Amino acid sequence: MASEEMGPAISARGVVKSFGQLRVLDELTLDIPRGVTYCLLGPNGSGKTTLIRAIVGLLKLDAGDLKVLGTPVSRVQEIYSKIGYMTQHKALYPDLTLQENLEFFAGLYGIGKQEREQRIVELLKMVNLQGLSRRLAGALSGGMYQRLSLACTLIHEPELLLLDEPTVGVDPRLRQTFWEYFERLASDGKTVLITTHLMDEAEKCRIVGYMKAGKMTAVGSPDEIKRQAGLKPHLELWLKDIESDCARLRAEGYEIEILDGVARLRLESHKQIKSVLEIVSPLDMRLKEPMLEEAFLQLSEAA
Amino acid sequence: MIQVSLSRIGVVALRVVRQLKRDRRTIGLIAFAPIVLMILFGYALSGEMSGVALGLVDEGGHPALRSHLEGIEDFEILRLGSESDAELLVSQGRLNGAVVLQPEEVRVLLDASSLQISQAILAAAQSGAQKEAASLQRPGVVTTRYLFGYDLEMMDTVGPAILGLVVFFFTFINAAISFIRERSQGTLEKFMVSPLSRVEIVLGYVLGFSLFTLLQSTTTLLVVTFGFKVPMRGNPLTALAVVLLLGAGALVLGSFLSNFARSEFQVVQFIPLIITPQIVLCGVWWPMQSIPEFIRPISYMLPLTYAGDALRAVMLKGSSLTEILFPDLLALAVFFLVFFAAATLMLRRQVD
Numbered sequence: 001m002a003s004e005e006m007g008p009a010i011s012a013r014g015v016v017k018s019f020g021q022l023r024v025l026d027e028l029t030l031d032i033p034r035g036v037t038y039c040l041l042g043p044n045g046s047g048k049t050t051l052i053r054a055i056v057g058l059l060k061l062d063a064g065d066l067k068v069l070g071t072p073v074s075r076v077q078e079i080y081s082k083i084g085y086m087t088q089h090k091a092l093y094p095d096l097t098l099q100e101n102l103e104f105f106a107g108l109y110g111i112g113k114q115e116r117e118q119r120i121v122e123l124l125k126m127v128n129l130q131g132l133s134r135r136l137a138g139a140l141s142g143g144m145y146q147r148l149s150l151a152c153t154l155i156h157e158p159e160l161l162l163l164d165e166p167t168v169g170v171d172p173r174l175r176q177t178f179w180e181y182f183e184r185l186a187s188d189g190k191t192v193l194i195t196t197h198l199m200d201e202a203e204k205c206r207i208v209g210y211m212k213a214g215k216m217t218a219v220g221s222p223d224e225i226k227r228q229a230g231l232k233p234h235l236e237l238w239l240k241d242i243e244s245d246c247a248r249l250r251a252e253g254y255e256i257e258i259l260d261g262v263a264r265l266r267l268e269s270h271k272q273i274k275s276v277l278e279i280v281s282p283l284d285m286r287l288k289e290p291m292l293e294e295a296f297l298q299l300s301e302a303a
Numbered sequence: 304m305i306q307v308s309l310s311r312i313g314v315v316a317l318r319v320v321r322q323l324k325r326d327r328r329t330i331g332l333i334a335f336a337p338i339v340l341m342i343l344f345g346y347a348l349s350g351e352m353s354g355v356a357l358g359l360v361d362e363g364g365h366p367a368l369r370s371h372l373e374g375i376e377d378f379e380i381l382r383l384g385s386e387s388d389a390e391l392l393v394s395q396g397r398l399n400g401a402v403v404l405q406p407e408e409v410r411v412l413l414d415a416s417s418l419q420i421s422q423a424i425l426a427a428a429q430s431g432a433q434k435e436a437a438s439l440q441r442p443g444v445v446t447t448r449y450l451f452g453y454d455l456e457m458m459d460t461v462g463p464a465i466l467g468l469v470v471f472f473f474t475f476i477n478a479a480i481s482f483i484r485e486r487s488q489g490t491l492e493k494f495m496v497s498p499l500s501r502v503e504i505v506l507g508y509v510l511g512f513s514l515f516t517l518l519q520s521t522t523t524l525l526v527v528t529f530g531f532k533v534p535m536r537g538n539p540l541t542a543l544a545v546v547l548l549l550g551a552g553a554l555v556l557g558s559f560l561s562n563f564a565r566s567e568f569q570v571v572q573f574i575p576l577i578i579t580p581q582i583v584l585c586g587v588w589w590p591m592q593s594i595p596e597f598i599r600p601i602s603y604m605l606p607l608t609y610a611g612d613a614l615r616a617v618m619l620k621g622s623s624l625t626e627i628l629f630p631d632l633l634a635l636a637v638f639f640l641v642f643f644a645a646a647t648l649m650l651r652r653q654v655d
Contacts, residue, residue, distance in 0.1 A: 056496040085496040089489025095322050107314030108499050136325075 007070050009034045009160055009191035010055060015064035017047075017054060017214075024050045026214035027064065032193060032207070037179075037186045039202040040195045042211035043300060048195045049088070051211070052162050055193075056085050069160055081109055084158030088165055090149040094138025098129060098148055101137050102155055109156035116155075123151040126181055128174055143169040150178070161185065161192045167201060179204050199293040208292070210299055218299050222292055229298040231290035235273060237263040238284040245280045252279060307506070311499055315507020319481070320514055329477065333515055337469045337523035341462065341531060354379060355420055358389040358398045364406030367438060371431030372402060377423070386410070400424040409445045421449075462533040463542075463614035464587035466523045467607050470516055470546050471553045472578055478508060478557030479570040486561070491650065501647040505558060509551050516550035517543065527618075536621030542614055544624065548635045549610040555642035562649045581607040609634040 010032040017025040024047045032038045040048050053059050055068055057076040066073040069082060076083075092101050099120065106116040124130045127147035132140075137148055146169050153161070161182075167175045179201070182192045186206070194205065202208050203222045210218040210225065218228050238261075239245040246256050246263055254276070255266040265276065273287070323329060357378045361369060373380055381398065383389050389401035393412050399420045403410040411428045413421040425447060432445045485491040494504060520543050528535045535542075560577070564570045584594060585607040594602055602608050613631035616622035624632075 058492065058495060080496055081498050083496060085493060087489045087492055089487075089492070091489035091493040093318070093322060093488075093490065095325050096318065100318070100321055104314060104318045105497075107317075108311060108494070108497050110308070110310060110498070 006034075007067070008032055009069055010193070011065075011067045012051075013065040015051075015054065015066050016062045017050060017059055018062055024214050025054065025061075025064075028211075028215055030209060030216050030219070032191060032209075034191050035186050035189045036207055037182050037192045037194065037205045039205035039208045040193060040211060041197075041199075041202050041208055041296060046211045047214040048211055049164055050214075052085075052164055052193070052195065055162060056083060081156060082159040084153045084156065084161045084163075086149060086153040086161075086163045086166055088168075090145050092137050092145065092149055092152065095136065097134050097136055098124065098140075099133040101148060101152055102133075105152045106155045111156060119155055119157075123154055126154075126177070127151045128177070143171060143174075146170055147174070159190055161190065163192065163194045165195055165197070167196065167198070175201070199291065199296070203292050210296055212300055218295075225292065225299075226290045226295045229290075229295035229302075231295050231298065233267045233270065233290060234288040235265045235267055235276060236286040236288060237265060237276075237280065237282040239263055239280060239282050245282075248279055249276065306500065307502055308498075311503045312507045312510060315499070315504060316510035316514075319508055319511025322481075323477070323511070323515055329473075333473060333519040334522050336473070337465055337519065338526050338530075340465050340469065341523075341526060355400075355423060356381065356398045357424060358383045358392055358401030358412075360384070360386050360389050360401065360403040362403070362405045365404040365409060365432075365435060367435040368402075368409065368428070368431040369404060371434060372427060375427055378427070386412075402428050407444075411445060411447045413447060413449050459533050459615075459619055461587060462527040462531055463618050464585065464607070464611040466520060466527065466542075466546060467549055467585075467610040467614055468578075468582065469523065470519060470550050471581065471607055471610070473519065474512055474516060474550045474553035475557040475577060476570065476574070478512065478554040479561040479564065479573065480567050481508070482558045482561035483564060483567055483570060487566075495650075501650040504650060505555060505643060505647050508558065509554055512550060512554050513547055516547055520546040533618060535618050537617035537623065541622075541624050541627070542617045545610055545613045545617065545627070545632070545635070548632065548639060549606055552606045552635055552639040552642065555639060555646045558646035559642050559649055581605050584608070585611050587611045603634075606635055606638045609638075 008031045010030065012028055012030045015025050015028045016023065026047075028047075028051065040051065042048050050059065054061060054066060055073065055076075057073055061073070068076050069079055071079050093104070096104065102120045102123070103116065106119065111119065120133070121130070124133060127150055129140075129144060129147055129151070132144075137145065140148060146166070150163070150166055153163070167178055170178065182194070183204075186192055194201075196202060206221060207219065208222055208225055209216050218225050220228060237245075242258060242261065242263060246258065249256055249263075249265065252275075257264050267273065270287075355378050357372070358381050359369065359372065360383050372378060381392075383392070383401065386401075386403045389398065389403065389412055392398040393401055393414050399414055401412040402424070403412065409428060409432055411425055413424060425445075429445050482491075485494075524535070524539060524542060527533045556577070560573055561570065564573065580601065584598065584602040584605055586594070586602060587607075609631040613622075613627040613635075616627050616631070
């Protein structure tokens with residue numbers, strides 16, 4: 001069905017889930033388009049893991065409408081072969097070798113031997129564990145274990161990947177490899193939903209959804225989020241005659257504060273840099289982009 | 304809608320086998336625990352004996368048997384006036400047993416709490432009666448009364464039951480621990496979001512563990528029959544079928560009960576609750592007759608009761624599969640099905 005194929009990977013309307021008195025998902029509404037990397041961010045206890053578990057049908061919703069790859073969540077088990085789910089638990093067998101772990105998960109999805117072997121080689125290379133296939137998973141370091149877990153989640157080439165904190169304990173260089181891989185999956189039309197606490201990772205996602213107290217409080221690309229939070233880039237200027245230069249800029253309507261002899265000027269847009277340089281000629285200057293982290297701090301205080 | 308895929312069951316079974324295969328301690332336990340138990344129960348309890356206090360009530364008719372008994376050096380004979388005296392003294396433990404000679408019948412009263420001694424007395428009475436029968440040209444009738452009641456040779460009784468016990472114990476503990484781990488390491492949650500169904504998970508386990516049950520049963524049967532000379536009158540394959548069904552029951556019970564334990568440590572605490580009652584109440588070490596009537600219904604709910612009975616029937620009586628179908632195999636099958644249903648239902652998809 002064309003509408004199911006083209007519709008969002010995940011669409012939630014007024015989703016409610018309570019545990020006793022606690023409303024963990026509070027009329028949450030969200031759309032995750034297909035073929036993107038989507039980052040779910042939010043403070044601890046904001047409901048990120050609960051949302052992921054609701055998406056895979058492990059939790060019964062109290063109210064609302066939730067569709068996964070066009071299928072209502074009540075029938076989500078019919079499309080489990082299209083979903084890759086990685087929990088914060090690593091979900092591996094320490095007493096099996098890497099190869100055996102991968103073979104086991106491949107077997108659950110009915111992947112034939114030849115394709116399986118090919119996928120295993122490819123995935124072990126991607127997670128940089130090639131050559132260790134005969135080693136026991138229990139003998140791996142924390143980061144390696146994490147990488148194996150990711151490989152097991154990817155073994156059946158899922159259309160929708162749900163990764164709960166996939167890069168914990170993974171070193172920055174390999175994390176970069178992961179992100180390139182996720183980006184490649186997204187380009188191939190697969191959808192990657194990731195939760196993370198790491199802001200610099202969130203910046204790498206095409207879309208970031210900020211979750212607080214069971215609701216989506218901000219959604220957009222990292223740049224859009226910063227704009228929503230009202231954060232602007234700053235220009236730091238080192239000036240010869242700081243007092244008079246600042247007075248001239250203020251006269252033109254710029255907001256400036258002086259900190260430790262450096263003028264900090266708030267920009268509405270990057271185009272303003274040119275007009276600033278027509279007014280003053282600084283000894284040195286530096287452009288400071290707002291941090292996503294600041295945006296979320298602002299948003300979580302405001303919400 | 305339950306779809307069961309044989310290949311997925313096989314995938315789970317293969318994984319279980321690979322994991323167990325790597326666990327050398329468990330393999331050792333599988334192979335040697337039955338032998339150790341067998342030696343404990345079989346050899347340690349038997350031994351030479353002397354100074355057996357035997358009461359003799361002579362109401363006439365068996366002079367040859369009487370002198371045979373009096374001629375045995377190990378026995379200290381006490382002559383008694385009546386059978387009720389003998390009964391009293393045996394039940395008080397002052398006599399190990401008594402022989403009542405009556406013209407029509409010879410009755411042997413035995414103290415079942417000391418089995419080896421009882422056997423010695425019985426053997427003496429029987430051989431004496433046989434000798435006498437040969438000289439008198441008429442059959443010697445010896446009837447036995449157990450005051451606490453055993454009726455088979457120790458090793459013959461215990462051998463088949465040890466086989467059942469060890470299989471039950473091993474499978475129960477390992478299954479419960481395996482399922483605890485599936486939960487704690489997050490693999491169970493991952494299964495729940497995969498095409499693998501709950502029925503397939505449990506059946507995969509049953510299949511994987513069955514291989515080890517077979518290995519264990521075969522070694523145990525070899526030791527029991529060749530090492531301890533317990534007869535194997537029936538088909539060994541019938542005995543293996545009984546053990547496999549028992550093992551499957553233990554597995555689903557372990558899987559089910561793993562829901563009520565948070566750690567491997569807590570699983571071990573199930574032993575006194577699950578394993579001990581089976582030993583005490585299965586009617587092997589303490590006969591069913593000695594179990595108070597209000598507890599007996601529990602005995603009839605325990606799988607080891609039926610497995611022990613079926614294994615003894617197959618090994619000692621040579622019963623066929625159809626002869627042990629009712630009630631033993633049926634009871635084991637019902638036990639398996641009930642806990643199979645309970646175990647699969649407990650592996651819930653919706654974890655609220």
